[in-house]
Amino acid sequence: MKYLNKSSSNESLISHQKEQPILENHIFIRGRRFLNIEGSNYPFPDDTIEINRLKLEYCISKYAWQENIFYSPLENELANGGLQVLDVGCGCGCFLLDLAQEYKKATFIGVDIANMISKEKRPSNVGFIQCNVLEGLPFPDNTFDFVFQSNMIAAFTERQWPLIIDEIVRVTKPGGWIELEEKYYPFEECGPTTLELRTEVFEFTRSKGLNLAMAPNIHKFLESHDKLSKNICTGVTNMDLGRNTLGELAFKSFKEMHFAMRIPFLERFSDIEFEEYFNIIHQECEINQTNIKMFKYFVQKNIE
Numbered sequence: 047m048k049y050l051n052k053s054s055s056n057e058s059l060i061s062h063q064k065e066q067p068i069l070e071n072h073i074f075i076r077g078r079r080f081l082n083i084e085g086s087n088y089p090f091p092d093d094t095i096e097i098n099r100l101k102l103e104y105c106i107s108k109y110a111w112q113e114n115i116f117y118s119p120l121e122n123e124l125a126n127g128g129l130q131v132l133d134v135g136c137g138c139g140c141f142l143l144d145l146a147q148e149y150k151k152a153t154f155i156g157v158d159i160a161n162m163i164s165k166e167k168r169p170s171n172v173g174f175i176q177c178n179v180l181e182g183l184p185f186p187d188n189t190f191d192f193v194f195q196s197n198m199i200a201a202f203t204e205r206q207w208p209l210i211i212d213e214i215v216r217v218t219k220p221g222g223w224i225e226l227e228e229k230y231y232p233f234e235e236c237g238p239t240t241l242e243l244r245t246e247v248f249e250f251t252r253s254k255g256l257n258l259a260m261a262p263n264i265h266k267f268l269e270s271h272d273k274l275s276k277n278i279c280t281g282v283t284n285m286d287l288g289r290n291t292l293g294e295l296a297f298k299s300f301k302e303m304h305f306a307m308r309i310p311f312l313e314r315f316s317d318i319e320f321e322e323y324f325n326i327i328h329q330e331c332e333i334n335q336t337n338i339k340m341f342k343y344f345v346q347k348n349i350e
């Protein structure tokens with residue numbers, strides 16, 4: 047792959063994925079459809095239930111960020127037209143589709159290992175490429191004015207993160223903007239059952255090289271990148287779990303996320319036991335005012 051040639055063999059993003067028709071790259075577990083691609087640790091399905099969960103998450107995030115879909119200072123340029131925007135791991139495409147409707151003169155491209163944006167719903171200024179970004183982004187250097195990426199901590203191992211950031215920087219034009227948004231899962235205040243769940247989920251994901259507490263570390267990767275401005279803008283907001291209307295929706299998504307995740311600790315529960323377990327967690331979240339933090343970073347690529 048021509049885009050990634052900088053890493054040593056064990057740190058390489060190249061997954062040696064075999065060429066196969068995409069439908070053969072799936073497995074079904076407990077009625078849910080998962081991608082089954084060598085080199086990807088991604089533990090979530092790509093079926094309709096998951097698409098609906100991602101849509102819900104998008105609405106919750108948008109609300110939590112006070113309706114600001116992005117913070118990079120590009121509104122005027124986007125409105126004037128001509129900008130190229132990339133969403134890495136675009137999922138169901140809510141971000142792209144939202145922006146494409148508002149900024150009709152700009153071009154929006156999504157890349158994702160799963161194909162979750164229906165072709166019929168794609169306006170003419172939205173494109174989509176199905177690819178494994180661990181094999182590199184399929185674009186030449188300096189292509190995009192704005193590269194956005196959100197909610198990818200379960201997609202990349204901790205070692206892969208700096209390499210993904212390198213790729214994002216590579217495809218961003220000098221003077222272009224990069225915006226990364228991630229949730230931080232180790233709740234600071236939580237009850238004993240919630241803590242048990244957190245410990246089990248963290249243990250499992252850590253065994254896969256994933257770090258669900260990555261969000262604050264992203265700053266350090268951006269800061270140490272020689273092609274990025276040292277002025278890294280950071281934002282933090284909270285998503286309550288189980289309190290008020292938004293918190294109820296956030297808890298619904300949180301619960302569905304665990305139901306979807308392939309984790310042995312949760313898979314041993316029957317459906318009834320799962321419901322009971324999450325009823326306890328719901329109560330605990332209300333009592334302890336448990337919330338999930340969301341981090342956002344936006345930074346400009348240096349003009350060479």
Ligand SMILES: C[S@@+](CC[C@H](N)C(=O)[O-])C[C@H]1O[C@@H](n2cnc3c(N)ncnc32)[C@H](O)[C@@H]1O
Nearest residue numbers: 088135136137158159160178179180196197201
């Ligand atoms: C939690 S979803 C986030 C989707 C979207 N960015 C959002 O914020 O709603 C993570 C996305 O990463 C995609 N993904 C996981 N591994 C990937 C890979 N190696 N290459 C490209 N996309 C990947 C999944 O298919 C999924 O759409």
